[in-house]
Amino acid sequence: MSTEVKNAPALDAKRLVIRKMNKHYGTFHAVKDLDIEVEPGEFLVLLGPSGCGKSTALRMIAGLEEITSGEVIMGDRDVTHILPKYRDIAMVFQSYALYPHKTVAENIGFPLKVAGIPPEQREKSVHDAAAQVQMETLLERYPRELSGGQRQRVALARAIIRRPSAFLMDEPLSNLDAKLRGFMRAELKHMQHELGVTTIYVTHDQIEAMTLAHRVAIMRDGVLQQLGTPAEVYTNPANLFVAGFMGSPPMNFVEGGVNNDVLTFGDNKINLSAAPEGENVTLGFRPEDATVVKAGEGRFDAKVYTAEMTGDLTLVTMRLGKSMMTVKMPKDFMVDFDELVGIEFPSDLAYLFTTKDGARLSATVA
């Protein structure tokens, strides 16, 4: 697993090692044997659909959830069984968890206050932290007087003020509207780069994961599916789930049986090489890799279901049997409802998986 951490880590940034971490709630196995090593100063994103155990994993790292088995090591210290307050971490919650009865300044200064640092010393730190998130003019406001983005900044300032060994962020941008989210995303990335603090970030939004992360860890049903740089997981997905989860619109899939290196679905046939004989196989290709061509000229034909102009391009959705597939076409592309068209894609950009367990196949499209 070669990792390239692009920003220089801060001097005191810590390596965070999660080893064989498990969580059971009664009979429910929420997190299964999670193994992740986060490099000092790395920005790691835990990605997955809701209920996949990513938040639970984060809360276990924070110490807010008991670890059923396994260990968490920060730097050279085993923190598996110590209280959150002794772990030297800062956490940004989805709800921000700003205390409504405290002003912005009091909220930001809270970690220092509980550490017993006298007010005069606190004041400067609070001001510096607030300045870092451009909130220094609003220090006397209460959280309810702030917009969503401003609250988000206060939460960040509260996290950075005591220079923790690690940041933990639980879907911090999910309460913002789309425009602000994009903006805050950029700021967050810049800030993490400047501070160089080891960061674990939980989200269900794959665009956030792609844009923010040095490495992405994709989870499903408590199991780590793939760990790699955003480019790796996008271009070289380890299995059907990862392939389907990354990308928007998602990868298109067709499913059929293999006979003599020929994949058959409906009336269509596609030639493969080195495919497992007699098994059901799923073929996937990305919307941006395919093109819509005249009927009969592509690898197979399908009927147009709808076409959507998004501004910079046109999304053409076609129906084939039960499955839908989407292709990105130039913005001036015209097509009619229910028109029969062909779909073409290059053979080296097609992915093959077993239908049964979604494992990636080494077979290729001929």
Place this chain on the structure above:
Amino acid sequence: MTSTTRRVENGQPGTGPAGHDHPLSRSARMNEWIDGHARQLFIMPAVIMILIFSIFPLVASLIIAFSRIRLKAGGYQVRFVGFQNFSKQIFGSEQFHFLGTFTTLSILGWVVGLAASGSIAWWMYRYVRQQFSIVGFIGRLITAFVGLALAWMFAATFFSGNQFGTLGVTLFYVFVGCGLQFLIGLGLAFLCSQPIRGRNAFRVMFFIPMMITPIGVGYIFRMLADTTKGPFAPVWQWVGLGDFTWATDPWAARIFIIVGDSWQWIPFIFIILLAAFENIPRDYVEAGEVDGASNWQIFKEISWPQVMPVAVTVMLIRVIEGFKIVDLPNIMTSGGPGIATESMSLHSLFAWRSLDLGQSAAIAYLLLFVTVVICVSFFNLVVVNRMRQS
């Protein structure tokens, strides 16, 4: 929604079951009328009930308080006597009963009285210097006046070694009793909001006393406190108080009543404060834990500020109900020894029993006055202040 009125106009479609040209049937007309007057019909029953059974008696009581009522064959005769009933309580022959026994003030009495007067004067001075509005000033003037009167009442009775009257006893029940109940209720609620086993069992168990009729509580505690046949009789014997009776020690009797009252009312405070604790978003506490706060800091900095608005309102309710205390002293001690445990409600009840309706109403009105002044002051100075802050 300001009005749901739909007027029927003939010839318009869908005006009612009776159709276009025919006059509406009686029941349909009735429905239309009800519908048109729904705004009034919704609120009127409550208004009328309150007017008849609350405002009317209140006004009647006021008139009685200013009269002397004599029963005569087949009815009663009312004679207007002005403030006589009130002055009898405050300055006249009943003063010892209502306010307490006044002799000369002791040194402690002077100290307490002057200290209270000084702080009230300082409080008024600060208000006038800082901000000023006519309504606020008059309101504070009333509060200050009542505060001064009560302070000197206590200075002249309690702090000078004299017996105080039913007003003092009522205030003792309200402030000491409710204060104690609040502290214990808050503590229990905090304990039960911790991750303990059997939380629900404790919650149900602690709620039981609320379900028992107050007069039952009175008798139960009378049983328990019996120094010869009660369950703690051996303890009394052992301490050497075997021949002690509640009828001789005023303070023991008062505290005994507060214990009974607390047993009944702590559940109320407990159950609401527990809900308030459990209602604090988990994130707040967790954020505090991650940020390194100790348990005490989490309580002080996060939980308590969140619970405080609820606590203030619960206390307001409890104080309002506390002023009405009557069943417990009536049952447990009949107001004795002497008048040591007699609350104002009980005082008024006793006056009614001796058929002195004017006195009874006057005492009731004095109770109402004290309750309203204290509760409104509390509301305006504490609750409103807090609301302005948040």
Place this chain on the structure above:
Amino acid sequence: MTDIPKHYQPTFFQRLFEPPTIGKMAVGTKVVVYTLLLIWSAFVLFPIYWLFITSFKTAADVNGGPYYLPFIDFMPSLHAWHELFIIDYEDTLRAYFNSIVISLAATGLAVLIGSMAAYALARVKYQPNLVTILLFILTMIGVLVAIGSYGVDWWLVTAVAVAVFFFLMKAISSRYQILLHNGDILFWMISQRILAPIVVVVPIYMMFQSVRLLDTHIAIILTYTVVNLPIVIWLMYDFFSSIPKDLEESAQLDGATMIMTFREVVLPLSRAGLAATTLLVMILCWNEYLLALFLSTAKAQTMPILVAAMNAGERGILWWSMSVVIIVMIIPVVFLAMVLQRYISKGVLLGAVKG
């Protein structure tokens, strides 16, 4: 930015009172917490235990000194139960029946009338005229003085007063207007709770006397209803305000009247609030003593009066029978609490108290 200590060596004290991990309790904390809770449990339960065993004691058991354990210290006897439910069953059951009828009717009325008013206050804008209200109160004082001091028949005075009031209202109120708002009405209604029963009970007594309704169910039911209206209005106002308006507005677009909206949309949505309010009001009605004492003499006596009746004057207090009455009084409340409990979410009372 400030550095704060990053390493942690727990002291003995911290080991004792700080949880080893989150969600667990340290030994020291555990000991303190459970000790306190158990002490309080004992304080809560012991009086109830004593009440329970007393109901099985004979006069000799009670008077002979404290006996704690049935079968060991004393032989439990059912004589008190026998006396109340076999020999004197008429009195007992009548009081029981009275209590049930009165509590149910008063609670039902209070919840119905109170929630209607609360709903109206939460959704409709009212602007009563203060001048009209002052006129009304003046007329009322006139009526009372006429009845009290001059002995005029109450129905005659009332009729005249109503006429005078309407005349004055037309003449004066339309010219001078000091408008009040919903908040004022709400405050007025809720503030009625400040009235100690003793302030109003004498006039209420006289009122029911003059219409010959003393010692009837109706008198007690009406009084209890009014005494508890403020609570209902207060709790339900908060509850109705928290219901989103969309559902009601959509019902109105579908052509529902205000009454239909209230019955079909609002009430079903407010089940949790209604259940909590009903339970609270029921407990208060069921346990009320002072008003019942004034308003009933024999036929309409309720259970709390029966409890007090066990203080039998020269024969002393019949502790055993009294215990039985108190115990049978608790049972329906517990039963009702269990029935309503699943509707009551813990946040119901909280909303109203948050201010």
